[in-house]
Amino acid sequence: SAATPTRTALVTGAAGGIGAATARRLARDGMRVLCVDMPAARPSLDALAREINGSLLAMDLSGPGAADELVDAVRRLGGVDVLVHNAGITRDRTLARMTAAEWDGVMAVNLAAILAIDARLDDAGLLNAGAREICLSSISGIAGNAGQTNYSASKAALIGYVAARAVALDATGITVNAIAPGFIETAMTRRMPLMVREAGRRLNSLKQGGTPADVAEAIAYLASPPAQPLTGQVLRVCGQSLLG
Ligand code: NAD
Secondary structure, three states: OOOOOOOEEEEEOOOOHHHHHHHHHHHHOOOEEEEEEOHHHHHHHHHHHHHOOOEEEEOOOOOOOHHHHHHHHHHHOOOEEEEEEOOOOOOOOOHHHOOHHHHHHHHHHHHHHHHHHHHHHHHHOOEEEEEEEEEEOOHHHOOOOHHHHHHHHHHHHHHHHHHHHHHHHHHHOOEEEEEEEOOEOOHHHHOOOHHHHHHHHHHOOOOOOEOHHHHHHHHHHHOOHHHOOOOOOEEEEOOOOOOO
16 A cells, blocks of 8 residues: 655744654654744754754744745645644733733734734645644633733634634634643743743642643644544643633
């Protein structure tokens, strides 16, 4: 029988904690992974791409023309089978002190960049048959975190976006799901003010930090054949249970 063709994955924020774990995990499943992150992250992106025999693109996803550049790279790879929108930022501040730039910056990376990329991939028909799209939301967007109003809002909006996009793509067989991690130990959470860190950690059902590998495992599941009937879902990982 013919060998299964190699699937292509695209992971944004691949130099970060969850992104790198995800790139490694998907490569372990035999995928060819395009790792995308900021120009400043090029050294670790380079090492990662070499390690997993993948490719890399160093770019600011919220910059002008970013979506076009990314879509060109995807076209050269023959489309994408597993799209992981993982790049994300925090600009934590109480609302009273938050600047417009901190609000807009979070929305630009966590939301607008994703919409722009998806719109162009759709236009170009570069989501391959049976593709899986996975967006990194957060428990912060469900339970809320007082020190993260902008971030919570962006991650909640992403859940609505995923729901609408899943319906829009339903007839195509392409699935779109969100992962809502609880508190995961990465550079992002290490940078947080202590109060935000503590509040975030309390949201986890297990009252301890999860690992990037925990999240990568859930992403690998959503990308796997058995997850084919799942779309428009929000999967909480190390997150708050409904019983609190
Ligand atoms: P991280 O800071 O370790 O990684 C994020 C990566 O995204 C970084 O390498 C960063 O350079 C990259 N990035 C940011 N802006 C970018 C841009 N404009 N263009 C290109 N790359 C950009 O953070 P992480 O904890 O691994 O987070 C990954 C995702 O998971 C984020 O969307 C985050 O919001 C989400 N998340 C994290 C946690 C947590 O507790 N760590 C919880 C819930 C959700």
